[in-house]
Amino acid sequence: MLDREMPLSIIEAWLREDNDKELERLWEEADYVRKETVGNEVHLRGLIEISNFCARKCAYCGINANNRSVERYRMSEQEIFDCVAKAVALGYGTVVLQAGEDFGIGREWMAEVIREIKMTTDLAVTLSLGERSRMDFREWRLAGADRYLLRFETSDSDLFTLIHPSLPGKPTDRIRDLYVLKDLGYEIGSGVMVGIPGQSWSMLANDLALFRELDLDMIGLGPYIEHPATLLAKIRPQLLRKDHQQVPGSELAVYKVLALTRIMAPEANIPSTTALGTLDKKNGRELGLMRGANVIMPNITPSEYRERYEIYPDKANWSETAGGSSEWIEEKLKNMNRSLGKGVGSRVRRQPV
Ligand code: 5AD
DSSP states (O other): OOOTTOOHHHHHHHHHOOOHHHHHHHHHHHHHHHHHHTOSEEEEEEEEEEEOOOOOOOTTOTTOTTOTTSOOOBOOHHHHHHHHHHHHHHTOSEEEEEESSOTTSOHHHHHHHHHHHHHHOOOEEEEEOOSOOHHHHHHHHHTTOOEEEOOOBOSOHHHHHHHSOOBTTBOOOHHHHHHHHHHTTOEEEEEEEEOOTTOBHHHHHHHHHHHHHHTOSEEEEEEOOOOTTSHHHHHHHHHSOSSSOBOOOOHHHHHHHHHHHHHHSTTOBOBOOHHHHHHOTTTHHHHHHHTTOOEEOOBOSOHHHHTTOOSSTTOOOSHHHHTTOHHHHHHHHHHTTOEEOOTTOOOOOSSOO
């Protein structure tokens, strides 16, 4: 039984499935739902990593505040506009401005950058700047930002607290933040990592149910990839579950989550993520597109900064291969019977809310 309203027990059974025939059925169903709801178009979002400063000490992330060996940078307005011009020239419909949680990125400064992009291009602007105040979210929305990405990483609150310590006096609540963002009129995106030490299949089943409940417009998924300069790299053995419940950060596990995500959140825009491309450089991204995904996010950060934005080691990159031109990507898509998305590629609702 595979449908949007799957109960937790069925979701978990699918996550644990390892029979090839059954899995084939899962991929087919996800691909069918993808085709029927979001169609054959693949949308391109140009990712610009505007700063790697971060106030947080996340146990999984390579650019956490405790990592002294990261050379920190913050792009200037001009550098950001140059990247934006590149996104336009490459034929993309959206730019994603991503950074660590960098309070050096001021509310007004950011608002001005957003206004400038919205006034001079037809691009949609997606922000991925971490947990900021409602005032910041509001100001940026008023400046014209269209979408906001904030992964809840895991729906298990004990595991989350462990890997994502709050800032002093400011308890983390990403679910609340997502509702605030939705309320302000953003399209909202969230997601999880697959294979976090301590993560069980039943936690992942709950993650999927939460995607459905939040009615997310965008969902990003990838394998957890260990970075040596993190707390998790040190304490992993203590966290790993010994009861055969530990979710592996494997390609297969990610495809299962991806396919189930498409079935349970049929209208969502789902990227075939960089992290997936990192596990399987040859086929990862393509297989993602065949098992539920409908978005690609080529990285257009200037290379001198890109290498300093190492949230996990050896980040893969499609755009390196051919400058990320939409023509080159279109060629690859044609072989898969898919086409290049037109316009900004917002969520399309099949049923009015
Ligand atoms: N492995 C995989 N994904 C990671 N992220 C951060 N660190 C890692 C890691 N070590 C993901 C988180 C974050 C997104 C920007 O990158 O899910 O939300």
